[in-house]
Amino acid sequence: MGMRAAVAGASGYAGGELLRLLLGHPRIEIGALTAGGNAGTRLGELQPHLAPLADRVLEATTPDALAGHDVVFLALPHGQSAALAARLGPDTLVVDCGADFRLADAGDWQRFYGTPHAGTWPYGLPELPGARERLRTARRIAVPGCYPTAATLAVLPALTAGLAEADVVVVAASGTSGAGRAPKPHLLGSEVMGSASVYGMAGTHRHTPEIAQNLTAAAGRPVRVSFTPMLVPMPRGILATCSAPARPGTTAARLRAAYQDAYAGEPFIRLLPEGGWPATSATLGANTVLVQAALDEAAGRIVAVAAIDNLTKGTAGGAVQSANIALGLPETTGLPTTGLAP
Numbered sequence: 479m480g481m482r483a484a485v486a487g488a489s490g491y492a493g494g495e496l497l498r499l500l501l502g503h504p505r506i507e508i509g510a511l512t513a514g515g516n517a518g519t520r521l522g523e524l525q526p527h528l529a530p531l532a533d534r535v536l537e538a539t540t541p542d543a544l545a546g547h548d549v550v551f552l553a554l555p556h557g558q559s560a561a562l563a564a565r566l567g568p569d570t571l572v573v574d575c576g577a578d579f580r581l582a583d584a585g586d587w588q589r590f591y592g593t594p595h596a597g598t599w600p601y602g603l604p605e606l607p608g609a610r611e612r613l614r615t616a617r618r619i620a621v622p623g624c625y626p627t628a629a630t631l632a633v634l635p636a637l638t639a640g641l642a643e644a645d646v647v648v649v650a651a652s653g654t655s656g657a658g659r660a661p662k663p664h665l666l667g668s669e670v671m672g673s674a675s676v677y678g679m680a681g682t683h684r685h686t687p688e689i690a691q692n693l694t695a696a697a698g699r700p701v702r703v704s705f706t707p708m709l710v711p712m713p714r715g716i717l718a719t720c721s722a723p724a725r726p727g728t729t730a731a732r733l734r735a736a737y738q739d740a741y742a743g744e745p746f747i748r749l750l751p752e753g754g755w756p757a758t759s760a761t762l763g764a765n766t767v768l769v770q771a772a773l774d775e776a777a778g779r780i781v782a783v784a785a786i787d788n789l790t791k792g793t794a795g796g797a798v799q800s801a802n803i804a805l806g807l808p809e810t811t812g813l814p815t816t817g818l819a820p
């Protein structure tokens with residue numbers, strides 16, 4: 479007997495990707511589909527790529543519409559999740575793609591989001607040390623931000639193996655779907671096409687404390703993070719280029735071994751052969767994380783790169799991966815590792 483999942487925010491980019499993945503999930507059947515202003519619209523008008531669901535009509539996002547499901551995926555703007563989750567039974571698995579419950583430090587939340595802190599849920603990045611154990615019994619899961627997923631997985635082994643200083647620089651390029659589907663002037667085709675631009679500069683982007691939180695917990699010491707996000711003219715993908723000073727005694731061989739050891743058993747992380755570097759084009763539609771790291775001896779720095787599809791591993795794929803763990807299913811169920819190219 480399959481489990482039933484509701485998707486709130488089914489008209490958005492994250493919701494659409496959740497549905498694409500759930501349509502291929504052998505153990506989950508799709509229940510309620512809800513939206514905001516688009517409630518009442520046929521899904522086929524908004525997500526024409528989801529042909530099997532074309533005639534489903536979106537409902538309003540209410541606790542009643544979401545009740546009676548084994549799992550509820552929330553793909554809504556920040557700030558909406560707490561009230562809804564409070565009205566869903568404690569046995570319902572609620573997986574929030576938004577940021578509301580990601581940060582443990584209420585001061586960080588207040589500084590970067592400017593609203594009262596809703597709380598902290600188990601963090602849905604299974605590759606972090608100890609995370610799978612916490613997710614197995616979780617009924618509430620906070621899905622990571624897309625940049626934090628890429629940046630964290632790029633540098634994690636260098637920090638946990640004690641090869642990098644706790645001072646990490648992240649420069650990450652994202653496709654435009656990272657900004658969601660709601661119209662914004664800076665996302666007009668004429669603004670984005672043919673240009674790469676930075677934003678959220680000098681420590682102001684809200685993913686800075688999330689990346690630092692992940693790396694600090696993994697390293698067991700405070701990790702300082704400088705994060706620069708960049709918008710590039712492609713619909714999907716994140717390429718995170720990270721670097722940190724190498725600690726004394728770090729060699730190329732020790733660095734390689736640290737990454738091999740850390741990621742050998744990870745179903746979705748592919749450490750590329752030496753000399754090969756990740757590109758987003760090889761991750762499209764897949765839950766794959768491509769990783770590479772090298773020692774820049776002249777600069778005395780470790781350079782590490784990760785590529786993901788921001789909507790798959792960066793949101794919906796990560797959400798399904800963590801939900802699988804919490805539902806007692808094999809972690810890889812329904813998650814593609816084959817991408818779409820060219």
Ligand SMILES: NC(=O)C1=CN([C@@H]2O[C@H](COP(=O)(O)OP(=O)(O)OC[C@H]3O[C@@H](n4cnc5c(N)ncnc54)[C@H](OP(=O)(O)O)[C@@H]3O)[C@@H](O)[C@H]2O)C=CC1
Pocket residue numbers: 486487488489490491492493512513514515516517539552553554555556558575576577622623624655656657658659660788789792793
């Ligand atoms: N895009 C990405 O790469 C990532 C997104 N996320 C998170 O996922 C969540 C969804 O993002 P994304 O899909 O990109 O955003 P979109 O803007 O594409 O979609 C937002 C969804 O929320 C619905 N919605 C908006 N306002 C309301 C409301 N007041 N009540 C009920 N539903 C509402 C929209 O419905 P309607 O169409 O009717 O307005 C739509 O379905 C966000 O929290 C985001 O931070 C996380 C990681 C990465």
Ligand SMILES: CC(=O)N[C@@H](CCC(=O)OP(=O)(O)O)C(=O)O
Pocket residue numbers: 575576577622623624625652653654655656657658678707709
């Ligand atoms: C390109 C772009 O605009 N990206 C988004 C991040 C998307 C993401 O992960 O979002 P949440 O933390 O909101 O869930 C941004 O920088 O705001």
